[in-house]
Amino acid sequence: MTIFEEKDKIGGMLQYGIPDFRLPKTILDRYKARLLELGVKIRPHVVMGGDLMIDQLFRDGYRAVFIGTGVWRPSTLGIQGETLPNVHFGISYLARPVSYTIGQTVAVIGMGNVAMDVARTAFRHGAQRVMLFQRGSKSPASDHEMEYARLDGAEFFFGKSIQRITPKGPVFKASVLNENGRPVSVAGEDELVPADTTIIAINQGPKDKLVNTTHGLQASERGLLIVDENNMTTRAGVFAGGDVVHGSLTVVHAVENAKNAARAMMRYMEENE
């Protein structure tokens, strides 16, 4: 069994998303050692759908393939200013915070769990003030993640609709909210929030390399892989699970999917011997 991994280390979001202060990476090192002991081979720095194709795996004798490529494409806001040098994506920032010069004042667009990790990481890399902005009246983050960010000093601003980003910081208008606290329109004057860096942390979607390069592999409109109850994709012998199937969720969901797929892959290989 071989793992093909695009990055330097295995572990996905556990390695490159969840910050060290929440998940010590020594735990992942132990998992890697165990995998090697079990005879699993690892090929780092291989992009499937780029360097190698899934069709080539079957050519070389692999009898079943599992895709667990996650959601690594940051969602964009589609507003002016996203390409400015003072603007970054949260998911990329978390992968290697030391690569970024963020200054002292950081504005985070979005208020989900990823935004909380971004805020807490920014404080540990020099930020003195971190402000998080949400269009509606509620945060999608879990209460405890929000509380930890608050304890670190994060400030939360609700009902703020981002209009554009400037070299001096993001510009908002006040959201007009419906009875459920959801934004329906905007009102009032533009408000510039001075910030050295603006980090966009609104959502992630899957990259489309594998769908574009693999014959018979189908995805939903959101780019998520379509699977059946056995986690088999629309291509026979190719299984998938985790975030690339259900969108960004949790480790437990990804593991449940992977176990279901592993059982089905064993059956598939026995039946197609």
Ligand SMILES: Cc1cc2nc3c(=O)[nH]c(=O)nc-3n(C[C@H](O)[C@H](O)[C@H](O)COP(=O)(O)OP(=O)(O)OC[C@H]3O[C@@H](n4cnc5c(N)ncnc54)[C@H](O)[C@@H]3O)c2cc1C
């Ligand atoms: C900041 C952040 C914090 C989170 N916190 C929590 C938490 O506290 N608790 C929790 O349960 N969940 C958390 N999650 C969610 C959790 O990390 C994911 O649901 C889980 O990691 C999904 O696992 P996966 O295997 O599907 O994908 P991933 O973990 O994304 O792994 C995908 C792997 O595939 C590799 N890859 C991608 N494309 C290719 C390619 N073309 N070729 C080769 N390799 C490729 C990637 O490099 C990566 O190693 C968090 C997510 C983020 C972003």
